[in-house]
Amino acid sequence: MPRAAVSAGSAEPAVQAIIDEVRSGGFEALRSFALRFDGVDRDHPRVPADVIAAAAHALDDDVRSALQEAIRRARIFAEAQLPQPVVVEPAAGARLTQMWVAVDRVGLYVPGGLAVYPSSVVMNVVPAQAAGVGSIALTSPPQREYGGWPHPVILAAASMLGITEVYAMGGAHAVAALAYGVADAHAPDRGIDPVNVITGPGNAFVATAKRLVRGRVGIDSEAGTTEIAVLADETADAALVAADLVSQAEHDPQAASVLVTDSAELADAVRAALRTGAARTRHAERVRTALSGPQSGVVLVDDIEAGIAVCNAYAAEHLEIQTRDAAAVAGRIRNAGAIFIGPYSPVSLGDYCAGSNHVLPTGGTAAFASGLNVTTFLRAVQLIDYDRAALHEVSSSIIALAEAENLPAHGEAVTARFGTPAA
The missing domain is CATH 3.40.50.1980 (Nitrogenase molybdenum iron protein domain)
Structure with missing residues (x-):
């Protein structure tokens, strides 16, 4: 099959070195990478609120209307994807429930470089909001021609969706900062809190970084070059x-x-x-x-x-x-x-x-x-609710399986509830 000559795996050593440097160097490492890769020198990547507001105010009306329509349609589809809880009763007094719970915090990556992707702001943010995520951080590469901040249309799209935590960071170092967080010893409120899930497309370095931090955080997929x-x-x-x-x-x-x-x-x-x-x-x-x-x-x-x-x-x-x-x-x-x-x-x-x-x-x-969808930001949590009689009904099966696995204390945890070994 036609495939790229260089696989994403070949980037792993370089990407791992970037991740390690961000973890050890914090904001100084982020500043160094921004200068090296983007030609931008800033001591902190957080985009000020007034910069976001100015971008939203200056947005072309036609683009605003197009984004509003994209948001409207994406939200219809995303909200329809929300899974419903499942409740079953396999026996009298025995209830099993599966409920869906949103992760606490997500980091959304919006690529820059050869093109501008306000559409990726919509694609990342809308399903996270539909899932009920409470804390959303968005990051996009800084642009020298726009004062070292992300492209104004990206900032405007974020503003339209109510996103206020935006960072001028790109590449593997942005993924590392989101995954591990960045502390500021002198000003704790200026730190970047780690996230639970990172989503968004990017180049081979971004896709590789997401693969390498998987386990520390969840990811949507390896959304690399199109x-x-x-x-x-x-x-x-x-x-x-x-x-x-x-x-x-x-x-x-x-x-x-x-x-x-x-x-x-x-x-x-x-x-x-x-x-x-x-x-x-x-x-x-x-x-x-x-x-x-x-x-x-x-x-x-x-x-x-x-x-x-x-x-x-x-x-x-x-x-x-x-x-x-x-x-x-x-x-x-x-x-x-x-x-x-x-x-x-x-x-x-x-x-x-x-x-x-x-x-x-x-x-x-x-x-x-x-592909990215609402369930990317949700976890299935199972609830087990048995009463005394329902537990007693399966106690002999639990004890038999515990003995078969040579884990007798598992069975004893059941018999302790009845005072005598289960029949």
């Missing part, structure tokens, strides 16, 4: 397929754009359309680099049946289905971050205004990981 696969047959419109492949290639030179088709004619037509589309798009050089890399290409299959198998093996972040009976084909896909069905559901729709979430697993991790 990728799109399109499963198409001869009924697909080559111009539309090419436009969608270009749309994701413009994210990053390492972005992956893959066509899976059983039609050699369509493949040729898409290649021709890609040459035209790549030449005329604003980020032509970036797009051409992405399309010509080992992570992009055409996979020619014998039939759509084989194409389905290829797509399940690839486990794309974004998978478009542009075939006959696209909905039926989509129903047979098991491994994908999100599936876009038919010619009027391009990935761009999901990136902004579908209401779905665009923070999705990449690099094949969609085979076992989910």
Whole structure:
């Protein structure tokens, strides 16, 4: 399968060194990394309230309206995802409950660099709020041209969602600061409190950092450099397929754009359309680099049946289905971050205004990981409530299993409640 030549694992030594330096060096380490990677020199990364307010005030009206619509649709979908408690009574006097509890605090990463992603503010914040998270910290790389703070549109989006704790931090050091916290001995209230969960997309260094801090905190998935696969047959419109492949290639030179088709004619037509589309798009050089890399290409299959198998093996972040009976084909896909069905559901729709979430697993991790959703910020807590008679009913089974596992005190903890060994 087309994959990036350099795996995220190759970044682990460098990323681990960054994490270790943040843990030992605190704010001085963060300041050093901001100067080295972003050309910004600040002694503290917290964005002042007046800077956030000014960004919100200056936001273009059209962008504000677009963000409001994106927020509205995302909130509808997120609130519908809230799982309900489960209560069962396996026997008289025995009650089992599973309830869902939000984590206390989350850290949300919004990428910067080659593009500006206020949409990622929406995608991170809305499901966390729908889950009921009480403390939300948002971080995004500082920008020299904006006074060393994150891009104003990102700050404005945060303001629209009521987020006041925003940091100008990017890369692996931002992930480390969120995971382990940063103390300020001279001013404790200026410290960064550690979080329980970190979510959000980023480059290979961000994805690797999230993998390395997993266990210390929860993460959504390894949402690294973007990728799109399109499963198409001869009924697909080559111009539309090419436009969608270009749309994701413009994210990053390492972005992956893959066509899976059983039609050699369509493949040729898409290649021709890609040459035209790549030449005329604003980020032509970036797009051409992405399309010509080992992570992009055409996979020619014998039939759509084989194409389905290829797509399940690839486990794309974004998978478009542009075939006959696209909905039926989509129903047979098991491994994908999100599936876009038919010619009027391009990935761009999901990136902004579908209401779905665009923070999705990449690099094949969609085979076992989910896209960002409300349950990312929830924990299932089980409640066990048995009365005396209900416990007595299963006491002999508990004692038998405790003896089988050579853990007799487990059984004794039951018999102690009845004064005599259970019958």
